[in-house]
Amino acid sequence: MLTDTILFYIFALLVLGGAVLTITRHSAMHAAISLIVSLLGVAGLYLLQQAEFLFAVQIVLYVGGIMLLFLFVIMLVNLDQAAKERQFNKQWLVALVAVAAVGAQVAYFIHAGLDSFHFAAPLVAGTPAGLGNTEQIADTLFGEYLLPFEIASVLLLVAVVGSVAMAKKRI
Amino acid sequence: MHPITTVHYLALSAALLLIGTVGVLTRRNVVIILMSIELILNAVNINLIAFSHALQNVNGQIFAIFVITDAVAEAAVGLGILIALFRNKETVQADEIDLLKW
Numbered sequence: 001m002l003t004d005t006i007l008f009y010i011f012a013l014l015v016l017g018g019a020v021l022t023i024t025r026h027s028a029m030h031a032a033i034s035l036i037v038s039l040l041g042v043a044g045l046y047l048l049q050q051a052e053f054l055f056a057v058q059i060v061l062y063v064g065g066i067m068l069l070f071l072f073v074i075m076l077v078n079l080d081q082a083a084k085e086r087q088f089n090k091q092w093l094v095a096l097v098a099v100a101a102v103g104a105q106v107a108y109f110i111h112a113g114l115d116s117f118h119f120a121a122p123l124v125a126g127t128p129a130g131l132g133n134t135e136q137i138a139d140t141l142f143g144e145y146l147l148p149f150e151i152a153s154v155l156l157l158v159a160v161v162g163s164v165a166m167a168k169k170r171i
Numbered sequence: 172m173h174p175i176t177t178v179h180y181l182a183l184s185a186a187l188l189l190i191g192t193v194g195v196l197t198r199r200n201v202v203i204i205l206m207s208i209e210l211i212l213n214a215v216n217i218n219l220i221a222f223s224h225a226l227q228n229v230n231g232q233i234f235a236i237f238v239i240t241d242a243v244a245e246a247a248v249g250l251g252i253l254i255a256l257f258r259n260k261e262t263v264q265a266d267e268i269d270l271l272k273w
Contacts, residue, residue, distance in 0.1 A: 001174055008175045012183050019187055019210050023194035028202045035206050042213045045180070049224035051232050054216075061239055066209065066246045073250045074202060077257045082264060088197045089266050095196035099189055106185045110178065117177050117225075136229045137236070145233050152240045159244035166251030169258070 007048055014041030026087055028079045032070050039063050053134045180221035188214035199264045201256070205249050212242045 018038025025031040043058040131139075141149055187210055194207030216235045223231025257263060 005173070005175055008179065012179075015183065015213075016186055016190065019190040022206055022210065023190060023198060023203065028200060031203050031206055035209065038210065039213065042217060045183075045217060046220055048175075049180075049220050051220050051223065051235075054220065054232055054235055057236065057239060061243065062209075062213075066243060069246055069250055070202065070206065073253060076254060077202070077263060079200070079202065079263060082200050082262075085199070085264065087199060089199050092197040095193065099193050099196065102192070103185070103189045106189075110181055110185065114178065117181075133229075133232075137232055140229050140233055141236070144230075148237065152237060155244055156240065159247045163247040163251035166248065167254045 004048060007044070011041045011044040011048065014038065015045070026083045028074045028083070029071075032067060032074060035070075036063055036067050039067070050133060052132075053137050177221050177225045180217055184214045184217040184221070187211075187217065199266055201253055201263045201265050201268075204265060205246065205253070208245065208249075209242060212238055 015038050018034045018036075018041060021034035022031045022038060025034060039058065039062045043055050043063070046052075046055040046058055191207045191210035191214060194210065195204050198204050198207065216238055219231040219235045219238070223229065223235075253263065256268065260268060262268070
C-alpha cells in the first residue's frame with residue numbers, strides 16, 4: 001500500500017511537471033518531449049489501477065504513434081521563426097482568470113462531494129476469477145460495445161481520408 | 172501516509188485538465204495548442220480509469236479506448252490541416268490566422 005502511494009506521487013509529478021513544461025517551452029520540440037514524459041506518467045497511473053491493456057495502448061499508441069506524428073510535423077513545418085516570437089497571445093490574462101474560475105468550481109465540487117466518493121466494497125464476486133484485464137475488455141468490447149467499435153473504424157477511415165486530403169498539394 | 176483514493180485521481184485529473192486548458196487558451200503556436208488538447212483528453216482518461224477501478228467495472232476502460240481513438244483521429248486531421256495551413260500562410264501562430272476576423 002505504501003509503495004502504491006509513493007508511486008502515485010511519482011507518476012503525478014511526472015504528469016503535472018511534463019504538462020507544465022509542455023505549455024511553457026518556447027521550442028515545439030522541447031514541448032513534445034515534455035508531453036512524452038507526461039503521457040508516460042499517465043501510463044504509469046493506468047498500471048497502478050490494474051488497467052494493463054490501456055497501459056500498453058497508451059505507450060504504443062500515444063507515445064509511439066501520436067507523438068511520432070507530432071515530431072514529423074514539427075520537422076516538416078519550419079518552427080524556428082515561431083520559437084523566437086512571443087509565445088503567449090494578448091488574451092492570456094483573461095484566459096488565466098477564466099481558468100482560475102473553472103478551477104475554483106471544480107475544487108468546490110470535489111470538496112463538496114467528498115463523502116460520496118467512498119464506494120462500497122468492489123464487486124469482486126461479480127467478475128469471474130482468473131479472467132485477466134485484457135480478456136474482460138475483449139469480452140465487453142466485442143459483445144456489448146460491438147456497434148460503437150465498428151463505428152470507430154468508420155471514424156478512423158474518415159480521419160485517414162481527411163488527413164490525406166488536407167495534406168495533399170492538389171486534389 | 173494516506174492510501175490513494177479516487178479523490179486523489181480526480182484532483183490530479185482536474186489539475187491536468189486546467190493545465191491543458193491554459194495551454195489551449197494562451198499559446199500562439201498551433202502545434203502546442205494541439206498538444207494541449209492531448210493533455211485534456213488524457214485528463215478525461217485518468218478520470219474514466221479511476222472510476223473503472225473504484226467500481227471494478229471494465230466499461231470505463233472501454234470508454235477510454237474510444238477516447239484514445241478519437242484523439243488519434245483528431246491529431247491526424249489537425250496536423251493535416253496544420254500542414255495545409257503552413258503551405259498557404261507560412262505561419263503557425265494562431266492569432267495571425269485571422270481571415271474571418273472582421
